[in-house]
Amino acid sequence: MDGHSGKRRAWHRLTAAERTALTESGYVRVWSPGEILALQGSPPSSMFVILRGWVKITATNYRGDDAPLAARGPAEIVGELAPISGLPRTATIQAMDEVQALVIPRDRLMAVLRRRPRISEELLRTAAIRLQQSDRLRLESGGPDFSQRLAAVLLELALQYDPDWAAATSLPLNVTQEDLASYARVSRSTLIRGLDELKKHGVVHTARHRITILRPDLLRDLAAGTTTSDDP
Incomplete structure (x- = not known):
């Protein structure tokens, strides 16, 4: 697996024997950028373990x-709830770059x-963690001060991208400005103004499909409201 496969990711919380049992029950497949792994509303046919690359999970309202x-x-388990519940998928899983994943068909997964049963416990734990992350992201995006909101959203996304992220290190986020605007619940023009302010102070760097956090310390201060974007 490639970078950011930290020990706190779902796959690594399983024992070697549990990972082997799942691996032997599935097969590996590769998707090109933009391809769909699973579509919202489709049958719950399988669970995925990301081995290489990144996927974006979206839902249509x-x-x-x-x-x-x-x-x-890498090392994240996705699409696990639908096979367990037996209900149609509630979100779409799409490859952001070239993705290699272990695909485990539903009947083999349930076996x-x-x-x-300890694997079920870890999948439940994963679902609970993600629900908490989603709730925090919604709360962070609702504050009155946009600089503080944007900083808080970026910090919450950073912890979703890399649970082992050290506060002193820079971190690239594979996120487009369009998606970040949706996370922050603002227009793209408003987001660009906010990012320009953060860039002016050396907090972030933006590139195509990537935003890099350069100053986690200052970003944390902004998110906590203990400094302002006018500070040097």
């Missing part, structure tokens, strides 16, 4: 708008879970 929910990288 009642107005027909696509809203980003998360991005997941493994019956033999190894």
Whole structure:
């Protein structure tokens, strides 16, 4: 697996024997950038373990708008809830770059879970962690001061991208400005003004499909409201 495969990611919380049981029950497939791994509303046919690359998880609301929910990288388990519940998928999983993933068909997954119930516990833990992250992201995006909101959203996304992220290190986020605007619940023009302010103070760097946090310390201060974007 490639970078950011930290020990706190779902796959690494399983024992070697549990990972082997899942690996032997599935097969590896590769998707090109932009290809769909699973479509919202489709049958719950399989679970995925990301081995290489990144996927974006989105959902279409009642107005027909696509809203980003998360991005997941190496050593993350995705699409696990639908096979367990037996209900249609509630989100779309799409490759952001070339993605290699372990695909575990639903019938084989359920057989493994019956033999190894601790895997079910870890999948439930993963779902609970992600629900908490999603709730925090919604809360952070609702504050009155946009600089503080944007800083808080970037910090929350950073922890989703890399659970082992050290506060002193820079971190690239594989996120487009369009998606970040959706996370922050603002227009793209408003987002660009906010990013320009952060860039002016050396907090972030932006590039195509990537935003890099350069000054986590200052970003944390902004998110906490203990400094302002006018500070040097």
